[in-house]
Amino acid sequence: MADVTVTADPIELTSSILGDGLVVYIVADPIYIYLMQMGNLALHDKPGPRNPELDIEYDCSLLGNDGLEIGITILTVDIFGAWLNVHVVASPITITVSIINNEEIVGEFFSDSALINIAVTIKSYADIITEGVRKNWIKWSNIGNLDFTIWKDNIAGERPLDWKGWIYSIKKLGSKLIVYGENGVSLLVPSGNVFGLLPVYKIGLKGKQAIAGDDKIHFFVDNTGRLFSIGETAMKSSLFDSSITPERLDYSEYLGTMNDLVLSWDALNNLLYICDGLIGYVYSVDSKSLGSGPVNITGVGSQGNTYYISAPATIVNEPFEICTDIYDMGSRKNKTIHSIELGTDTIGDLWVAIDYRSDKASPFVSLSWHKVSPNGVTVIPCYGIEFRIKVKRTTYAKLELDYIRVNGIIHDYKFLYPYVGR
Numbered sequence: 001m002a003d004v005t006v007t008a009d010p011i012e013l014t015s016s017i018l019g020d021g022l023v024v025y026i027v028a029d030p031i032y033i034y035l036m037q038m039g040n041l042a043l044h045d046k047p048g049p050r051n052p053e054l055d056i057e058y059d060c061s062l063l064g065n066d067g068l069e070i071g072i073t074i075l076t077v078d079i080f081g082a083w084l085n086v087h088v089v090a091s092p093i094t095i096t097v098s099i100i101n102n103e104e105i106v107g108e109f110f111s112d113s114a115l116i117n118i119a120v121t122i123k124s125y126a127d128i129i130t131e132g133v134r135k136n137w138i139k140w141s142n143i144g145n146l147d148f149t150i151w152k153d154n155i156a157g158e159r160p161l162d163w164k165g166w167i168y169s170i171k172k173l174g175s176k177l178i179v180y181g182e183n184g185v186s187l188l189v190p191s192g193n194v195f196g197l198l199p200v201y202k203i204g205l206k207g208k209q210a211i212a213g214d215d216k217i218h219f220f221v222d223n224t225g226r227l228f229s230i231g232e233t234a235m236k237s238s239l240f241d242s243s244i245t246p247e248r249l250d251y252s253e254y255l256g257t258m259n260d261l262v263l264s265w266d267a268l269n270n271l272l273y274i275c276d277g278l279i280g281y282v283y284s285v286d287s288k289s290l291g292s293g294p295v296n297i298t299g300v301g302s303q304g305n306t307y308y309i310s311a312p313a314t315i316v317n318e319p320f321e322i323c324t325d326i327y328d329m330g331s332r333k334n335k336t337i338h339s340i341e342l343g344t345d346t347i348g349d350l351w352v353a354i355d356y357r358s359d360k361a362s363p364f365v366s367l368s369w370h371k372v373s374p375n376g377v378t379v380i381p382c383y384g385i386e387f388r389i390k391v392k393r394t395t396y397a398k399l400e401l402d403y404i405r406v407n408g409i410i411h412d413y414k415f416l417y418p419y420v421g422r
Helices: 232-236
Strands: 004-008 031-033 036-039 057-059 069-075 086-089 093-099 118-122 137-140 157-160 167-173 176-181 185-191 194-201 211-213 217-221 227-231 247-250 262-266 271-275 280-284 289-292 299-303 306-310 320-323 335-343 351-357 377-384 386-393 403-410
Touching: 157 194, 167 211, 167 217, 217 262, 335 351, 335 386, 351 377, 377 386, 386 403
Parallel strands: 211 262, 262 299
Antiparallel strands: 004 118, 031 093, 036 086, 057 069, 069 093, 137 157, 167 176, 176 185, 185 194, 211 217, 217 227, 227 247, 262 271, 271 280, 280 289, 289 320, 299 306, 320 386, 335 377, 335 403, 351 386
């Protein structure tokens, strides 16, 4: 805050004889002073914490008729924050007029209604920065230098992206850079001392940490909750292609309801962890499947022979669960499932459930979980048109399924015309 000088004219105190031996105790009511700041201010950095040692007290003291000191103390008001084309009104400054030494005043009367003239002047001015915030700009420095100043050699530089909003992350993919942000994804291709720009995706990410990957593959979740991947091979073949689109994995029916999600890439096991503290999923690149998983993983990595997984609290492993895509047995007629067979060598109990519906526009209804027998068969009757098969393991462990076989019948199926009226 700028230096402030406050001057007060003397307060004229009138006295009168109120009576012999009369003692009067007076404490004035607070006097409120409002400061108003007009102008354009912008700060690049966030303000630091308030330092009480920088508070300034002004003692506008004067003596009464009886020689007792009467003081006025002004407490400063700190104004924090970034101002830009706004009308700022400071909080009220309270001036409390009171008797300092708490002694008796005999035969004197102190009035709080006397006129007090206070002049406020700004002795020095803070720096005013008029440059706008360029949220969607990127900058690069000279080679091996952390200084981003653009010199005469024009090696350092800057440029805007082809979408608005904040930049969330810049990640390397092969010999190129992918920029992920609030309203889009763009590809930066080095060309001499500058970078060429190619559009990748015009929808922004679901959050600042909705991106993970390494130099060979990236994953991100967009604002609609859809999961995408971008691989190094696709980028190599798309150097001059202006219509690059990432591979859409989707799963928006699961990820769309998550908030403040964090993506963590396990390059050792080709697993992507998607967590928001309440819900957790694991996507497997090898099997191209999504299953439930820990809810609070925030990072995965390795150093030497040590494998690390980070989380803000104890990692809680939910029952491992996978779900197939919509399955209609190649027919839109009504069907009845009798049993389900699982091909796996996993040790321990497995459970199977079925989601079903008879109308493509209706939500799925879930059956209860049925335990799988030791020979891998579960009898679970279910009637519908479309199904989703779910498999669960109550203890967290690696689960590999060789196949899922669904046994049932299609009602009123025409064998002579398998492609007509089916």
